Amino acid sequence: MLTSTKQTYNVRPLLYLELCAALFVEVFIIRLSNDNMEQQTWIINKVRLFFMVSASAQLLYAICTYKDYERMNHQILLTLVNKISTMQKIKECSWDLDTDDHVDDCLNG
Structure with a gap:
């Protein structure tokens, strides 16, 4: 049915x-x-x-x-995980380098 x-x-x-x-x-x-x-x-x-x-x-x-709420929740979780990992990379780069110009280089490289 x-x-x-x-x-x-x-x-x-x-x-x-x-x-x-x-x-x-x-x-x-x-x-x-x-x-x-x-x-x-x-x-x-x-x-x-x-x-x-x-x-x-x-x-x-x-x-x-x-609306497939399971799929929507999965997409939200993936977005949050990506944002958190980006924030952690920025935090790690800011500890290693003192200037903001080097933070962009650290994230891209």
């Missing part, structure tokens, strides 16, 4: 609730209108079509608005 992917996992409970509601409406329609089979079929098909359109829209919205 599509909701087992990371992008659509959050919409799964809502889809299950809507599916239960659609089934309830179908049973309700069948119980209330025993006489006209064509009308029952038409109404049930409309309920199913509405559920399909609604579920498709929700899945598409979930896919389009998905």
Whole structure:
């Protein structure tokens, strides 16, 4: 099922609730209108079509608005590690050299 992917996992409970509601409406329609089979079929098909359109829209919205927080956290950690290593290099170079011109040479070389 599509909701087992990371992008659509959050919409799964809502889809299950809507599916239960659609089934309830179908049973309700069948119980209330025993006489006209064509009308029952038409109404049930409309309920199913509405559920399909609604579920498709929700899945598409979930896919389009998905943010991979694990990937974003990894990028932030890499950026922090790079900044810290640069700061440590600057600190080491400043201990070795007294002028600022030599700090740039130390970082580049």
